[in-house]
Amino acid sequence: MDYSWYWGVLLQPVATGERDTYFGWLLSGLVNTVVLTVLAFALALAIGTVAGIMRTLPSRVANAAAAAYVSIFRGVPLIVQFFIGFFALPEWLPGSLGDQLKALPPHLQFMSASVLTLGIYTGSRVCEQVRAGLMARPRGQLQAALALGLTRAHAYRHVLLPMTFRTIARPLTSELLIMSKNSAVASTIGLLELSGQARQLVDYTAQPYESFICVTLAYIALNFVILRAMNWLRRRNGVPGLMGN
Known part of the structure; x- marks a missing residue:
């Protein structure tokens, strides 16, 4: 293979005039990836927990709403959701909220749209895991909690959910790993996360293998x-003795 390896390119100053090196670009991309993954997973966990609870409630309306959310966001390709979240969502927001979002600095626009899109998408996957974990709990746990005088909300919060999250800890770990890789799709709307910075480095240095x-x-x-x-x-x-530990 006729290729000239040159690892020293990573320590060279960037050609854009910034006071940084190409390795610094990669580090900043890694930071963006970590921030996006952590924030989006926190959002996905919150949305997925609420939707998962709704999927197990006796209310048909709540169950149908959560099922529709899962079907829509799991059925649409992630890259399409990123384009909708960045280009279309600000136009749909009421009043001046969309204008305020578009007035943010570019990096904050890219990051906020990416966190929202990736969090909502992954929340639809977390929802099904939470639902499965709740349905795997013995039926007597909820009945015993209600018999002790707890409301259904308190029974979920203090009895069912703590045990459910212990049961689904491994699947949630898998979702977090998948999310760290799905974050690469954010580069399509301009967020220079890890893979986006690597492509930019290739454009400026023509050293793809090192990058x-x-x-x-x-x-x-x-x-x-x-x-x-x-x-x-x-x-x-x-x-x-609990399954999943």
Whole structure:
């Protein structure tokens, strides 16, 4: 293969005139990836938990609304949702809210749209995991909680959900790992996360192998940290003998 390897390019100053190196570009992309993944997963966990609860309530309206949410967002390609979230959503927002969103600095526009889109999309997947975890609980747990005088809301909060999250800890870890890779789609709307910075580095240096080898190692390291952190949380909060621990 006629290719000139040159790892020193990573330490060269960038050609745009910024006081940074190409390796600094990759580090800033990694930071954007981590921030996007953490914020979007927090949003997905909140939305998915609420929707998962709705899927198990006796109310047909709540169940149908959550089922429609899951069907829509799991059925539309993620890249299409990113385009809708960035280009169309500000036009649909009422009053001056859309104008305020468009007046944000470009980086904040890209990040906010990416967090919202990726969080809502992943929330539809988390919803089904929460629903499965709740339905796997023994029926007597809810009945016992209600018999003790707890409301249904308190029964979910204090009895069912704590055990459910312990049960679905491993699937949630998988979703977080998938989300860290899905964050690469955000580069299509302008957010320079890890893969986006790598493509920009290739455009300026014409050294694709060095760029994408670094990106590959960065994703491996990020996934390793996620696995270790989630396994630590699972062991710390696990209940002996409970499925999923």
